[in-house]
Amino acid sequence: MKSLDIRPGYPDFMGAMNELINEAAVDSLQRALTSAVPGQGWPELIIAGAALDGLSLRERADHVSRALLADFRQTADNAMAGGNYATAALTFRRALQEPGFSGWALWPVTETAVTLALESEDPVHFDDCLTLLAELTPRLTAEFAIRRLLAADLPRSLATIQSWTSHPDEHVRRLASEGTRPYLPWAVRVPAIIDQPEATVPILDALYRDPHEYVRRSVANHLNDLARHAPDLVIATAARWMANPDSNTVPVVRHGLRTLIKKGHPKALALQGFVPADVTVSAPQLDRADVALPSDLGFAFEISNTGAEPARLAVDYVVHYRKANGSRSPKVFKLATVTLVPGETKSFSKRHAFRQMTTRVHHPGKHSLELQVNGIRYHTVDFVLQPEGS
Numbered sequence: 001m002k003s004l005d006i007r008p009g010y011p012d013f014m015g016a017m018n019e020l021i022n023e024a025a026v027d028s029l030q031r032a033l034t035s036a037v038p039g040q041g042w043p044e045l046i047i048a049g050a051a052l053d054g055l056s057l058r059e060r061a062d063h064v065s066r067a068l069l070a071d072f073r074q075t076a077d078n079a080m081a082g083g084n085y086a087t088a089a090l091t092f093r094r095a096l097q098e099p100g101f102s103g104w105a106l107w108p109v110t111e112t113a114v115t116l117a118l119e120s121e122d123p124v125h126f127d128d129c130l131t132l133l134a135e136l137t138p139r140l141t142a143e144f145a146i147r148r149l150l151a152a153d154l155p156r157s158l159a160t161i162q163s164w165t166s167h168p169d170e171h172v173r174r175l176a177s178e179g180t181r182p183y184l185p186w187a188v189r190v191p192a193i194i195d196q197p198e199a200t201v202p203i204l205d206a207l208y209r210d211p212h213e214y215v216r217r218s219v220a221n222h223l224n225d226l227a228r229h230a231p232d233l234v235i236a237t238a239a240r241w242m243a244n245p246d247s248n249t250v251p252v253v254r255h256g257l258r259t260l261i262k263k264g265h266p267k268a269l270a271l272q273g274f275v276p277a278d279v280t281v282s283a284p285q286l287d288r289a290d291v292a293l294p295s296d297l298g299f300a301f302e303i304s305n306t307g308a309e310p311a312r313l314a315v316d317y318v319v320h321y322r323k324a325n326g327s328r329s330p331k332v333f334k335l336a337t338v339t340l341v342p343g344e345t346k347s348f349s350k351r352h353a354f355r356q357m358t359t360r361v362h363h364p365g366k367h368s369l370e371l372q373v374n375g376i377r378y379h380t381v382d383f384v385l386q387p388e389g390s
Helices: 014-018 023-036 043-049 057-072 085-095 106-119 124-136 146-152 154-166 170-178 191-195 197-207 213-226 231-243 249-256 258-262 266-271
Strands: 279-281 290-292 295-305 311-322 328-340 345-354 365-373 376-386
Touching (some): 014 057, 023 043, 057 106, 085 106, 085 124, 106 124, 106 146, 124 154, 124 170, 146 154, 146 191, 154 170, 154 197, 170 213, 191 197, 197 231, 213 231, 213 249, 231 249, 231 266, 279 365, 290 295, 295 311, 295 328, 295 376, 311 345, 328 365
Parallel strands (some): 290 376
Antiparallel strands (some): 311 328, 311 365
16 A cells, blocks of 8 residues: 555555454564563463454554453453553553564554543553654554544644654654554544644654655655645745745645646645746647446647747646546546747647546446646547456
C-alpha cells in the first residue's frame, strides 16, 4: 500500500499486508515478553495468535492488543496483577532488550500501551506513554497508536512531539511528522488536527530540511494532507521554505504540492515555476473509440509555444471515469514537465492502462479524456469502455 509510506522493503500489496501480523509474529512477541518477565504466562496472547485467519491487518492488531490487555488484567494472585499502565510500560521496556521484540507485532503493543495510559488515573502516565512510543518506534512505527493520545489532548501531545524534531533517531523525528498527519492512511482521524491545521506546521518547519529522505518524505506527505482543507496555509508554508531553500527543499515542496498542482491551483503552480503561458494545445487523437477491459488506450497531441518568452509547462491529462451510478469522476495523471522556446512545438504520446484493481473498479460505458497544461483544461474527447471479455 503505497500511501502507507512505511519502512523501505515492506510489501506494498494488500494480500501480503494482512500476513504481516501472523501466528509466527505473535509467537515471537510472546517469547520476547516471556524473556522480559520470566515465569509470566501469556495464555490469551497465545490463543489470539492462532485465531487470525480472515482478519485484516488492522483487525489483527486490535485482536492481539485485546489479548495483551486480557493477559495484563489477570487475577490478584498473579505476579502481574493489576494490569495497569506502569506494569505494561515496564514489561515493554524490558522487552526492548530482546532482539525478537520487533516487527509488525509491535503495532498491538503500542495500542495496548496507549489504552492503559488513557485508562490510568495518574496523569504522569499520559506523558510517559508518549515517551514509550518514541522508544518503540525504531522497532516499528508507532504512528497509528499515537493518534488516540493526540485525540485525547492535542496541545499536551504536541508539546512533547515538537521536542522529537531534534531527536537523534530519524525514526522518532519521522514519527513527529507522520503520526500527526491529518489524513494518515489506516489511522483514526483526529478532528482537532483538521480543525486546527496550523497546529502541526511548527513540526514541519523543523523537519523539512532533515538529513534523512525518509523524514522529508513524511513532511511532504503531511503538507499534501493539509492541502485538502487548508490550501492557503500550505501555499504560505511552502513559500517560506522556498524563500531560503537548501538542496532538498525543491523536491519536498514539489511532492507536498502535488495535489494542488493536479487541481491547477494558480499559486501552487507559480511556486513551481508554472505561470500562465501563450500556448496552443491540439485535441488529443485517440487510437480507438472503444476500449475493452483489460487493455490500453493510446493518445497523442501537440503543444506549441506561441508567445515571446520560454514556457515552462506542467503537462497532465485527466481521465473522467464512469462511476457505478453513471456519473463521472475525474482523476489527473502526470505526463511531463517541459520548457518550450518561442515558436517551438512538441509532440506528446501516452498509453493509459485500464485494468481492474482493488483500488479502482472500472465500470463500462462512456468515459472522457481531457488535457491539462499549467492547470488549464483543454479539449475533452469521449471514448467507450467495453465490458471485460467483450
